[in-house]
Amino acid sequence: MMNQTTGSSGSGPLSVDELRTLVNTGEIDTVVVAITDSMGRLQGKRCGARSFLEDVLGHGAEGCNYLLSVDVEMNTIDGYAMSSWANGYGDMVMRPDVSTLRRVPWLEGTALVQCDVLWLDGTPVVQSPRQILRAQVERLETLGFRAHIGTELEFIMFDDSYEEAWEKKYEGLTPSTRYNVDYSLLATAKLEPVIRSIRTGMERAGLVVESSKGECNLGQQEITFRYADALTACDNHAFYKNGAKEIAAQHGKSITFMAKYNEREGSSCHIHFSLTDLDGNPVLAGDGEHGFSPIMEHFIAGQLAGLKELAYFVAPNINSYKRFVEGSFAPTAIAWGLDNRSCALRVVGRGPNLRVENRVGGGDVNPYLAAAALISAAIHGIENKLSLEPIMAGNAYQSDADRIPTSLREARSLLAGSEIARKAFGDEVVDHYVFAAGVELKAFDSAVTDWERKRVFERL
Numbered sequence: 011m012m013n014q015t016t017g018s019s020g021s022g023p024l025s026v027d028e029l030r031t032l033v034n035t036g037e038i039d040t041v042v043v044a045i046t047d048s049m050g051r052l053q054g055k056r057c058g059a060r061s062f063l064e065d066v067l068g069h070g071a072e073g074c075n076y077l078l079s080v081d082v083e084m085n086t087i088d089g090y091a092m093s094s095w096a097n098g099y100g101d102m103v104m105r106p107d108v109s110t111l112r113r114v115p116w117l118e119g120t121a122l123v124q125c126d127v128l129w130l131d132g133t134p135v136v137q138s139p140r141q142i143l144r145a146q147v148e149r150l151e152t153l154g155f156r157a158h159i160g161t162e163l164e165f166i167m168f169d170d171s172y173e174e175a176w177e178k179k180y181e182g183l184t185p186s187t188r189y190n191v192d193y194s195l196l197a198t199a200k201l202e203p204v205i206r207s208i209r210t211g212m213e214r215a216g217l218v219v220e221s222s223k224g225e226c227n228l229g230q231q232e233i234t235f236r237y238a239d240a241l242t243a244c245d246n247h248a249f250y251k252n253g254a255k256e257i258a259a260q261h262g263k264s265i266t267f268m269a270k271y272n273e274r275e276g277s278s279c280h281i282h283f284s285l286t287d288l289d290g291n292p293v294l295a296g297d298g299e300h301g302f303s304p305i306m307e308h309f310i311a312g313q314l315a316g317l318k319e320l321a322y323f324v325a326p327n328i329n330s331y332k333r334f335v336e337g338s339f340a341p342t343a344i345a346w347g348l349d350n351r352s353c354a355l356r357v358v359g360r361g362p363n364l365r366v367e368n369r370v371g372g373g374d375v376n377p378y379l380a381a382a383a384l385i386s387a388a389i390h391g392i393e394n395k396l397s398l399e400p401i402m403a404g405n406a407y408q409s410d411a412d413r414i415p416t417s418l419r420e421a422r423s424l425l426a427g428s429e430i431a432r433k434a435f436g437d438e439v440v441d442h443y444v445f446a447a448g449v450e451l452k453a454f455d456s457a458v459t460d461w462e463r464k465r466v467f468e469r470l
Contacts, residue, residue: 022216024111024121026067032121033059042114042122043071045104046139046244048078048446049326050376052252054104054125070103070128077102078127078137078442087449092137092442102135103128110245115214116207116257124245137442139378140241142435146385147240149434153392155285155293155305157385158365160237161247164277164373165254165265166229167204172255172264181460185229186263198224201231204261208233208254215253217246226275226339237282240381247377269325269333269372276333276340277373281324282358283384284365285309292362300348300401301360307398310346310366312391313355313384314399317344317370319428321414322421322447323383324371328454331417333372336407341369342414343406346399352406354414370414379443386434422447 024032032038041062044054054073057066076086079093086099093099104125114120127138134141150157167186168175175183186204191197198205209219218236225232233254235246251267258265270276285293285305296303317324325331333340339351346355346366356367371380390396402409415421425431426444 022112022214023109024113026063026108026111029059029111029121030063033063037119038113038121039119040117040121041066042120043104043106043125044122044248045073045077045125045127046248046376046378047080048137048139048376048443049082050139050248050251050374050378052124052248053077056120059121067106067108070105070125072101073104074099075102075135078135081449081453089445089449090442091438092135101130103130103132109242110249112215112249114253116211116253116260122249124249136436136438139376139382140244142439143241143244143378143382143385146382146389146434149389150285150385151288153389154287155392156288156290157240157381157388158237158284158286159240159243159381159384160235160282161243161377162232162234162278162280162282163247163251163267164225164230164232164279165267166227166271166277167201167231167258167263167265168229170264171262172259175264183264185227187224187229189228190226191224191230192226194224198222198231204258204263205231205233207261208257211253211257212250215249217250225277227271227277228274230275230277237284240385244377244381267373269327269330269374275338276335278333278340278369279371279373279375279377279380281368281371281380281384282365283313283368283381283388285388292364294364295361300357301364302398304395305392306364308391308394308396309388310355310357310391311396311398312389312394313366313368313387314344314346315396316383316387316390316430317354318412318415319424320383320387320431321370322418322425322443323379324368324375325415325418325421326376326379326447327374328418328450330372330374331415331421334414334416340372341406343402343409343411344414345402345406345409345411347402347406350402350406353402354406382435383431386430389434390430418447419451422451 041057044052047053075093079090106123110124114122127135169184220234222233294306341354345353347353431440
């Protein structure tokens with residue numbers, strides 16, 4: 011069962027002065043210093059709270075630069091420009107962004123701060139997902155706009171612990187529901203000990219929970235949070251994803267954010283995306299067709315124009331592409347429509363709430379890279395005043411619209427040749443992630459799978 015000793019009864023973000031008080035009273039003894047790696051995972055250190063205040067807060071904490079250049083199993087990989095034996099695997103600096111300082115209510119005596127990633131001379135590590143997003147936010151703001159984002163993450167929960175799942179080689183696990191529980195209140199009530207712990211834990215950490223609901227696949231759930239500016243939303247996303255796993259583990263359960271766990275419905279990460287001016291005034295609604303402003307038309311057109319060549323940033327893994335199945339509520343067509351779930355871009359809301367829901371990403375998405383890609387595509391549309399293609403009024407699955415890439419190999423090739431990506435992110439960033447995709451492809455191509463053994467062992 012979950013450890014009921016969760017530290018302070020307080021909640022929400024912490025100021026540095028509040029942290030000092032809590033450290034002096036012994037209420038907080040540990041500060042987690044975290045960065046987000048290239049795969050969207052929190053990595054870092056647990057610092058003694060006094061050391062954090064006296065040393066790390068002003069100077070940052072060091073970490074090996076291989077943190078942005080390993081595979082999912084933390085193996086060092088030859089060939090990355092930023093990190094290798096040739097340059098000695100030196101350090102990077104994790105510089106705390108105190109605006110992200112918050113309690114971790116489900117871990118006793120613990121606070122967490124998320125960090126920017128810098129080189130020792132203070133310059134940004136441009137390959138860091140948080141720095142990539144910061145750069146796109148700054149580009150957009152020079153045009154007079156601010157990005158607002160909300161991410162909707164789905165996951166599948168199992169009654170098996172993570173240790174039990176490992177021992178079973180992730181086969182034959184028991185999902186936490188036995189049938190489709192989409193919107194079911196009866197079935198999801200049975201999961202409330204875990205789901206409520208996640209909701210209340212996130213609320214006490216300062217996130218605003220909108221709702222939780224059952225989904226279609228067995229054991230599939232979704233918890234949604236209030237939108238925020240792009241950087242804050244992605245910080246919250248990374249914190250929530252890590253924390254949901256920790257809370258599930260405390261209950262003896264496991265959850266996966268795989269885009270496609272089995273042959274049933276995949277787990278999505280729909281991203282709601284809107285713009286305001288720098289004073290917070292909405293700019294997407296107007297007097298044009300569908301209630302759009304000219305900016306809204308360029309905004310959508312840019313995302314459509316960039317979606318194919320930037321697909322890697324919203325679908326970064328081999329498994330991501332198995333989710334794109336026609337008729338599955340995962341998009342396949344690069345099209346837009348009004349409240350049309352068959353399209354990659356679904357326009358929802360009206361007036362000041364008008365926004366675009368990008369439906370391409372899966373639960374495995376790195377939020378910073380995905381948000382950076384969406385913003386860069388929007389900038390492309392606005393700067394070039396791209397015209398909006400006609401609306402998709404019917405079933406996009408049956409249309410002749412261009413298609414989302416169907417494999418990581420295709421997405422990697424498109425990213426490598428993308429003029430939009432190279433203009434927005436620079437060659438260092440694009441080459442880094444093209445290489446990362448190649449690492450994953452090489453590992454997959456060399457693996458012998460259970461599918462092959464079952465299909466071939468006796469019959470061929």
